[in-house]
Amino acid sequence: MIGRLQGLLAAKNPPQVLIDCHGVGYEVDVPMSTFYNLPALGESVSLLTHFVVREDAQILYGFATPGERDAFRQLIKISGVGPRTALSVLSGMGVDDLAQAITLQEVGRLKKVPGIGPKTAERLLLELKGKLGSDIGVRTGATSDAQADILQALVALGYSDKEAALALKALPAGVGVSEGIKLALKALAK
Template sequence: MIGRLTGQLAAKNPPQILIDCHGVGYEVDVPMSTFYQLPAPGEAVSLLTHFVVREDAQVLYGFATAAERDAFRQLIRISGVGPRTALAVLSGMGVAELAQAVTAQEAGRLVKVPGIGKKTAERLLLELRGRLGADLGPAAAPAGEAHGDILQALLALGYSDREAAAALKPLPADVGVADGIRLALKALAR
């Protein structure tokens, strides 16, 4: 029903924002990945939205990218996963990270998201297999075998999924595990 909102950002109170669209203020719940990309209050903003009508509420969810909105829609199709849980998943990890976890069937990465237990993580991986990971294709997966090992090493050292993924981006595709870890740690130390 409401697919996009464009207007002036009136207020930011995570995870909710207020967008003024020609005198009408829309309260929109956004994942933290979108929240961090928002401009300062008073500036123009445009978000893709998903409108949820329940018996007791009508809620707008906003997303900076179509990939985020698509991932949200895939998540809420899963039995037992509501919009709040889907928002928590997208706040805890980016769409590419979620696709990597689904492709590799790594429940441990999903369990790190607040509110997601082991059983829910396994159900998400099972339900999203072939839907989310395949949509994003090989670009979402690590570039090579070594990249997967480097990512796991960085996660084991306590770096977040986001930090580890950012450290992997500049690495060459043919880098060895030991050299890759050393280069990634140097990048993270900056």
Template sequence: MIGRLQGLLAEKNPPQLLVDCNGVGYEVDVPMSTFYNLPNVGEKVSLLTHFVVREDAQILYGFGSAGEREAFRQLIKISGVGPRTALSVLSGMSVGDIAQAVTAQDAGRLVKVPGIGKKTAERLLLELKGKFGADIGAGSTFTTSDAQTDILQALVALGYSDKEAAACLKALPKDVGVSEGIKLALKSLAR
């Protein structure tokens, strides 16, 4: 119903905003990724929106990019995942990170998001497989083979951060085997 809002940013109280559109103030809930990229209060803002009507409330969710809104819409289609949980996932991970986790079927990255348990993470990965990584993650240039996924998971299990492991993977040859890849990655990380 309401697809986009453009107006003056009247208030910012995480995770909610008040956007003044020609004298009408719209309360909009946004993920923290959008919140951090907002202009100052009193400046113009434009948000893509998703309108949710429930029995007891009508809530407007706002997003800074089409990818975030599409990710939100894919997440709320999953049984047991409501708008608040979807907002939490988008606040804890970028769209590219979610696409990587889905492609690699890495539940560990989703479990780090507050409010997401192991079962919910596994359900998210199962439901989003084939939908999320291909469509929404198209902007992500990071693609993995099965060997690279195994190497990434091994490095994370050894205590390296997702960013360190992903950066190290980019430097490895694309056709490297798992054991050789782990050895090369550990040598590179040891420097």
């Protein structure tokens, strides 16, 4: 398995790059988040990779960060989500945005990604809950769990995702679930 490539950036043709590693050129498909952060042609580049072998092709996928590669690997484990769809998801939203969407169970954010319909978005949220979304909870602390619970309660009461998200932004940091729901309902009643 090829885990990392380091060499000179020989060509950039979105979403593919060519990396010259001591005279051997590797074609690597990358998400746009990685593509935008690549150095100029001829400069040194290092990418983490994921190698896919199929009957008709052997394809390398490259990533600038371990988080991107981990998210890609979690995405391709889901039934019906292949490497191209996973690249599309990572190109359409960053890893932090994806983790937040999963934590807050925001179907609408995933449906905005080209190639992701309502059923696939719901499957992504279901399959990745607790896997990818939990990472953001570790970074932002316990408030992320409370905010997710408040958001779900507001949506269950009939408010739209947008209304509930706006009400969440108005809440003080570190507010508990029950107090947060009360404050959010007061804000939404105005």
